[in-house]
Amino acid sequence: MAAIELNGVQKSFGTVDVIKGVDIRIEDGEFAVFVGPSGCGKSTLLRLIAGLESINAGEFLLDGKSMNEVAPDKRGIAMVFQSYALYPHMTVAQNIGFSLDLKKVPKDEIRAEVEKVAEMLQLSELLDRRPAALSGGQRQRVAIGRAIIKKPSVILFDEPLSNLDASLRVQMRAELQRLHQELAATVVYVTHDQIEAMTMADRIVVLKDGEVAQSAAPIDLYKRPANTFVGTFIGSPRMNLLSASVRRSSDGSVEARADNGWVIVLPDGFSAFDGDRIKIGIRPEHLRLVALPAAISAKVSVVERLGVETYLTFNHPKGSIVARLEGDITVKVGEQVGLEVTENACHLFDSSGASIQSG
Amino acid sequence: MPNGSAKNSASVKSADAAAYGVLAVISLYCAIPFLWVFIASVDSEPSQFLAWPKEWSLQNYINIFARQDGFLWIANSLIIVGSATLIVMVLGGLGGYALSRSHGWWRRPFLYTIILIRVVPPTALIVPLYKVLLTANSVVGGIVRAVMPPDLVRPTMHIFGFIDGYLGIILVLAATQLPLALWIMKTFFDTIPRDYEEAAVMDGATLMQTIRRVLIPLALPGLGAAGLFAFIIAWGDFLMPLIFLSSAELQTLPLGLFRAYMRVNQLDYGFMTALAVIYTLPAVIAFGFARRFLVQTFGGGVKG
Amino acid sequence: MHTPMVETTTGRSSPMTLTGYQRRAAWHLKLLLAPSVLLLGTFVIYPAFYSIYLSLTNEALSGPAALNPRFVGTRNYVRLFSDGGFWNSLLVTFWFVLGSAIIGQFILGLVSAVLLRRPLRFRPLINAIILMPNAVPEVVAGFMWVGMLAGGEHATLNKIVAWFGIPSQNWLVTFPLTMIIIVNTWRGIAFAMILLTSGISSISHELYEAARMDGATPRQIFFRLTLPLLMPTIFLYMLVSTVTTIALFGLVYALTRGGPGGATEIIGIYIFNQSFTAFQLGFGSAVAVVMLAISVVIGIGYVRLLKVQV
Numbered sequence A: 001m002a003a004i005e006l007n008g009v010q011k012s013f014g015t016v017d018v019i020k021g022v023d024i025r026i027e028d029g030e031f032a033v034f035v036g037p038s039g040c041g042k043s044t045l046l047r048l049i050a051g052l053e054s055i056n057a058g059e060f061l062l063d064g065k066s067m068n069e070v071a072p073d074k075r076g077i078a079m080v081f082q083s084y085a086l087y088p089h090m091t092v093a094q095n096i097g098f099s100l101d102l103k104k105v106p107k108d109e110i111r112a113e114v115e116k117v118a119e120m121l122q123l124s125e126l127l128d129r130r131p132a133a134l135s136g137g138q139r140q141r142v143a144i145g146r147a148i149i150k151k152p153s154v155i156l157f158d159e160p161l162s163n164l165d166a167s168l169r170v171q172m173r174a175e176l177q178r179l180h181q182e183l184a185a186t187v188v189y190v191t192h193d194q195i196e197a198m199t200m201a202d203r204i205v206v207l208k209d210g211e212v213a214q215s216a217a218p219i220d221l222y223k224r225p226a227n228t229f230v231g232t233f234i235g236s237p238r239m240n241l242l243s244a245s246v247r248r249s250s251d252g253s254v255e256a257r258a259d260n261g262w263v264i265v266l267p268d269g270f271s272a273f274d275g276d277r278i279k280i281g282i283r284p285e286h287l288r289l290v291a292l293p294a295a296i297s298a299k300v301s302v303v304e305r306l307g308v309e310t311y312l313t314f315n316h317p318k319g320s321i322v323a324r325l326e327g328d329i330t331v332k333v334g335e336q337v338g339l340e341v342t343e344n345a346c347h348l349f350d351s352s353g354a355s356i357q358s359g
Numbered sequence B: 001m002p003n004g005s006a007k008n009s010a011s012v013k014s015a016d017a018a019a020y021g022v023l024a025v026i027s028l029y030c031a032i033p034f035l036w037v038f039i040a041s042v043d044s045e046p047s048q049f050l051a052w053p054k055e056w057s058l059q060n061y062i063n064i065f066a067r068q069d070g071f072l073w074i075a076n077s078l079i080i081v082g083s084a085t086l087i088v089m090v091l092g093g094l095g096g097y098a099l100s101r102s103h104g105w106w107r108r109p110f111l112y113t114i115i116l117i118r119v120v121p122p123t124a125l126i127v128p129l130y131k132v133l134l135t136a137n138s139v140v141g142g143i144v145r146a147v148m149p150p151d152l153v154r155p156t157m158h159i160f161g162f163i164d165g166y167l168g169i170i171l172v173l174a175a176t177q178l179p180l181a182l183w184i185m186k187t188f189f190d191t192i193p194r195d196y197e198e199a200a201v202m203d204g205a206t207l208m209q210t211i212r213r214v215l216i217p218l219a220l221p222g223l224g225a226a227g228l229f230a231f232i233i234a235w236g237d238f239l240m241p242l243i244f245l246s247s248a249e250l251q252t253l254p255l256g257l258f259r260a261y262m263r264v265n266q267l268d269y270g271f272m273t274a275l276a277v278i279y280t281l282p283a284v285i286a287f288g289f290a291r292r293f294l295v296q297t298f299g300g301g302v303k304g
Numbered sequence C: 001m002h003t004p005m006v007e008t009t010t011g012r013s014s015p016m017t018l019t020g021y022q023r024r025a026a027w028h029l030k031l032l033l034a035p036s037v038l039l040l041g042t043f044v045i046y047p048a049f050y051s052i053y054l055s056l057t058n059e060a061l062s063g064p065a066a067l068n069p070r071f072v073g074t075r076n077y078v079r080l081f082s083d084g085g086f087w088n089s090l091l092v093t094f095w096f097v098l099g100s101a102i103i104g105q106f107i108l109g110l111v112s113a114v115l116l117r118r119p120l121r122f123r124p125l126i127n128a129i130i131l132m133p134n135a136v137p138e139v140v141a142g143f144m145w146v147g148m149l150a151g152g153e154h155a156t157l158n159k160i161v162a163w164f165g166i167p168s169q170n171w172l173v174t175f176p177l178t179m180i181i182i183v184n185t186w187r188g189i190a191f192a193m194i195l196l197t198s199g200i201s202s203i204s205h206e207l208y209e210a211a212r213m214d215g216a217t218p219r220q221i222f223f224r225l226t227l228p229l230l231m232p233t234i235f236l237y238m239l240v241s242t243v244t245t246i247a248l249f250g251l252v253y254a255l256t257r258g259g260p261g262g263a264t265e266i267i268g269i270y271i272f273n274q275s276f277t278a279f280q281l282g283f284g285s286a287v288a289v290v291m292l293a294i295s296v297v298i299g300i301g302y303v304r305l306l307k308v309q310v
Helices: A042-050 A092-102 A107-120 A136-148 A166-183 A194-200 A218-223 A228-233 B005-041 B059-066 B070-101 B107-119 B122-147 B150-160 B166-190 B195-202 B207-236 B239-244 B253-262 B269-303 C005-010 C020-054 C075-081 C084-115 C123-135 C138-148 C156-162 C176-201 C205-213 C218-246 C250-256 C267-277 C281-306
Strands: A004-013 A016-026 A031-035 A057-062 A077-080 A154-158 A186-191 A203-208 A211-216 A240-248 A254-258 A263-266 A277-282 A287-290 A296-299 A302-305 A309-314 A321-326 A336-341 A347-350
Touching: A004 A042, A016 A042, A016 A057, A016 A203, A016 A211, A031 A042, A031 A194, A042 A077, A042 A154, A042 A186, A077 A136, A077 B195, A092 A107, A092 A136, A092 B207, A107 A136, A136 A166, A166 A194, A186 A194, A194 A218, A203 A218, A203 A228, A211 A218, A211 A228, A228 A240, A228 A277, A228 A347, A240 A263, A240 A321, A254 A277, A287 A321, B005 B269, B005 C084, B005 C123, B005 C138, B005 C176, B059 B070, B059 B269, B070 B107, B070 B166, B070 B207, B070 B253, B070 B269, B070 C020, B107 B166, B107 C020, B107 C281, B122 B150, B122 B166, B122 B239, B122 C020, B122 C267, B122 C281, B150 B166, B166 B207, B166 B239, B166 C020, B195 B207, B207 B269, B239 B253, B239 C250, B239 C267, B253 B269, B253 C138, B269 C123, B269 C138, C020 C281, C075 C281, C084 C176, C084 C218, C084 C267, C123 C176, C138 C156, C138 C176, C138 C250, C176 C218, C176 C250, C205 C218, C218 C281, C250 C267, C267 C281
Parallel strands: A031 A186, A031 A203, A077 A154, A154 A186
Antiparallel strands: A004 A016, A004 A057, A203 A211, A240 A254, A240 A277, A254 A263, A277 A347, A287 A336, A296 A336, A302 A309, A309 A321
16 A cells, blocks of 8 residues: 655755655556656656655655655665666675665575565576676666565656667566556656656656646546647657637637648637637647648658658748658658648647647 | 888887887896895895805795794784774775765865875974874873883883874874875765665665675775775885884884894895895785776876 | 756755755764864874974974974074075985986886887786886885995996996995986886876877878877877876975985985985984974975876866
């Protein structure tokens, strides 16, 4: 049982405010991912939860109990470091069993626990090796083993896969999810990789400049970004953003005239006044080609043919647009093509960037 | 390259020959004094000059222990230099760690002070140091005379005295070697990621446990280097024992050798050369180990 | 991004905001440094400042002043600057540093470093031989060379120079300053060689290859490429070796004890003789303060050269 609650948590280093009042709730057993660009404070937030940094203001509750003044090792929290921090002078078994050894647990008991953990992580053959003699993936698993042997109610991961190569990363992603199910512990996982976040998380917390931009399930984040930051951060290629003005016709229909000349019909219930400035977010995958003449036409600037899909870029001084099209499309650079936006796929934001999506 | 390979290899050969010629001269310059000391030490009729022995003998070495207090000198040197080295390693390790991890305002001035201390010549300090030790010695002397029976005062002062006693010279040697050790260890700990300590904290280790179980094993190479340098310099130091030790019971190897060849009218070259070899050997061995750290020590400031 | 960017640039929490475990940790760090501070304070820093005070007194080891030292103001300094012995020791020290550290050790060290870059068969042996003098304790070094340089036609150096038709002499009496320069050069080749070797090997191999593609001869490569790129290392060497050579005592003391007639009385020996042979602690301190000032000036140069980032 371990639900995490951060209430108005603040942290500053000297005069620099790194965490500016964060409220997050993570349910027991959830796999939560903190994601955001470099310097957004996600690692600091993790270290606050670990107890490696102290909280300046606000409160961190674990199952309703304040942890602010509790020592790191008394919180029932384990952490997997980005560098793994495996002690180079100890064997794999000693590394994994170190916390038990410090608690003066009898040697044979430690050995039994270590073997159990090692089996779960397929490390049984490697127990007598030193970290220097292990591959990156094996080190990663030892670091995880060291965390789970403490039977923590919360496990923290600080960009654990960033030191692995691409194929190993995919494999470890699956393995971490399996472990999460087996251990039934709450996981807080920090990454800057949105694919990791989307594939593994029950809940994603997007952080920006020390504040929560949005906290939601992955698919909600994709479908209903709370602001342009989340909208452009999640999804690849990134969401196209068009600045536009709202036009209400006398017949009641509402349309947006984008600065690059595109005209997009807005849903009926949309509440905005004539002349309002808004931002329209269109994901590249929500654009498709149509025959000319069409409501929207544009000149192709770049063609990227990946085989399974094709990216078309339309340069414009008021903002370039990328379209992501299924299959191999044979259009030429300079060609004029017609485009159409998938119905109800536009994300609308006010001029400050907050979502104004109708109900 | 236009040069044919034949011409190339010929020019390489002649250049190599020239290099050998120059290096041979330098090597002879470096080696001849050693040849004399070593050969004379195993010569049954040693002289002050380099000459091939008529008869080899280990008698000179035996004499050091049989006819003179060789054991005592070696023991004194080992106790004094060994203790100073140990103190330097412990304080250097702890202090270097603190300097590496701390962010207090005092850190920067402290580090600059250490660098400046390293350029202070020991000879510039001996006078005030002598006065300081004289004061400390009379304080210790007063205490010792008050608590010890009169016949034990002298032996006790040989251990705890600041002038003509182990304690004083050990602390002085340790203090002169400490700045380098602090610098080496600070630089060394800078290369050890904090993750290790934080992982230990998460594992529930106390500060002492972290130091003993994690930091000391990780810092062993650095501690080894710091200890080697402290040992080599303190072992070779002549100034401090010359000023602060006078009793025959406290004589160390450098004093023993120096006093032996200052006795102009009764020079025993066999004895002196054998003693020189014994005195040199630990330094040369330690130097062999320390060599690969030598550059880092002086360039160490660059990385800081 | 494992530690937040701000952390590395601005440092950790200010002391005001530390709580619990962190405040304890900061306190622990000071505790770990305390013994070092105590030791250095007592035996280095306090004496260094105390020497300034002593230099303003007539403190002595014997005579009436020993019992009742008085404050004499700058009298020691006035005497110092009109004292022939002091100026002599400064001059001797200057020639000694110039001859051994700046010229002798440097040139032989550079030659050895450059030549030993070749893949010669006996390289490890030659390397070890050159290193030996640096490892030997100063008294042993002095003792060795007293033997080498002794008078009489059987003496080792006299036998060697006899091949070249040079008459025997008592070298430490006829050429005392030159001899201590030769001995200290002998002792310090290794240090110059090690430092310069590391400097040379840090020069990118591609630069040499590029120079060869440009048609540079080995001599041109040395003077136009190696030497200029080596300049920072050379400066570093000059500073470090100057400071250590000024501080030298045991080697020269064991060789000549400053004689004959002050010909080898480098400043360290001068201080020792004034303080512990003539027992004038106050005057000796004044010399020490001058020496301290010279060393600290060079030391500050050293700090600035290294651009020490602490």
